[in-house]
Amino acid sequence: AQTVTQSQPEMSVQEAETVTLSCTYDTSESNYYLFWYKQPPSRQMILVIRQEAYKQQNATENRFSVNFQKAAKSFSLKISDSQLGDTAMYFCAFMIGNAGKSTFGDGTTLTVKP
Amino acid sequence: SAVISQKPSRDICQRGTSLTIQCQVDSQVTMMFWYRQQPGQSLTLIATANQGSEATYESGFVIDKFPISRPNLTFSTLTVSNMSPEDSSIYLCSVMPGQAYEQYFGPGTRLTVT
Numbered sequence: 001a002q003t004v005t006q007s008q009p010e011m012s013v014q015e016a017e018t019v020t021l022s023c024t025y026d027t028s029e030s031n032y033y034l035f036w037y038k039q040p041p042s043r044q045m046i047l048v049i050r051q052e053a054y055k056q057q058n059a060t061e062n063r064f065s066v067n068f069q070k071a072a073k074s075f076s077l078k079i080s081d082s083q084l085g086d087t088a089m090y091f092c093a094f095m096i097g098n099a100g101k102s103t104f105g106d107g108t109t110l111t112v113k114p
Numbered sequence: 115s116a117v118i119s120q121k122p123s124r125d126i127c128q129r130g131t132s133l134t135i136q137c138q139v140d141s142q143v144t145m146m147f148w149y150r151q152q153p154g155q156s157l158t159l160i161a162t163a164n165q166g167s168e169a170t171y172e173s174g175f176v177i178d179k180f181p182i183s184r185p186n187l188t189f190s191t192l193t194v195s196n197m198s199p200e201d202s203s204i205y206l207c208s209v210m211p212g213q214a215y216e217q218y219f220g221p222g223t224r225l226t227v228t
Contacts, residue, residue: 033215045206045219052215091156095217100145100210102217104157 002027004094006105013082014113020067021077021108023092033095034068035102036077040088048090051075082112116141116211118220126226127197134193135223137207142187147208147217148180157206163190197227 003026013019025034036048051059051068058066063080079086092105117140127133137146145164149157161171161182169182183191194201207220 035216037219044221047216047218050216089154093217095215098215100217101147101159101162103159106156107154109154 002094002103004092004103004105006092006108008108010109012111012113015082015084017082018078018080019082021090023075023105025073025075025094029096031097034075035093037091037093038088084112084114086110087112116143116209116218118207118209118218120207120220120223122223123221124224126228129198129227131197132193132195133197133225134191135205137190137220139188139209141211143209143211145210146184146190148182148192149206149208151204151206153204194225199227201225202227
C-alpha cells in the first residue's frame with residue numbers, strides 16, 4: 001500500500017517570503033504521479049502542481065515549484081513570494097499510473113502573515 | 115479541466131435518515147470518485163464510480179451504507195444511508211478527465227447528522 005506523509009501540520013510565513021512544505025511517500029511502484037493540492041478555508045480544492053515520476057526535471061508553475069527526489073521518495077513544495085491568498089491547507093497526493101484514485105497526506109495548514 | 119457541481123452544498127439531517135448527494139460534471143469523464151473529509155483533515159476515498167460497472171469500495175466502506183449510482187458519463191450520486199452522527203463530514207466528488215492524470219474536485223457537501 002502507498003503512504004504519503006506530511007510532517008508539518010502547520011506552518012506560517014511572512015508575505016513575500018519563501019516557504020517549503022515537506023512530503024515523503026512510500027511505494028514500490030515505478031509509474032506514478034505526485035501532486036500538491038490547495039484547499040483554501042471553506043473553498044474548493046484545486047490542483048497546484050503535478051510531477052510525473054519518470055521526469056527528472058522538477059515541475060514549476062509560476063511561484064510554485066517542487067523538489068522531487070525520487071530515490072529519497074521526497075516531494076517538497078516551494079512557494080516563492082508568498083501572498084495572502086496562499087493561506088490554505090496543502091495536501092500532497094500520490095497516484096499510481098492511470099488508476100485515478102489518489103492517496104492523500106494529512107495536510108499542512110499554511111498561514112501567510114501580512 | 116472539468117467543472118464539477120454538487121447538490122446539496124450542505125444539509126442537516128436526522129439520525130436514521132438517508133441523504134443523496136448529486137455530482138454533475140460539465141464534460142464526459144470515465145472515472146469519478148467519492149471522498150469523505152472531516153473538516154481540517156485529510157481525504158479518505160469511499161469508492162470509485164466508473165460508468166457501466168459497479169462501484170468499487172475501499173476498505174471500511176460498504177455498498178449498503180453508501181450506495182452509488184453512475185447512470186452516465188457526467189453524473190453520479192452517493193447516498194449516505196441510515197445516518198448517524200459519525201457520518202457528519204464533508205463529502206467530495208472528484209473526476210479524472212481523460213488522460214489528464216490529475217483530479218478535479220467538486221465544492222463538497224457538508225453534512226451534519228443530529
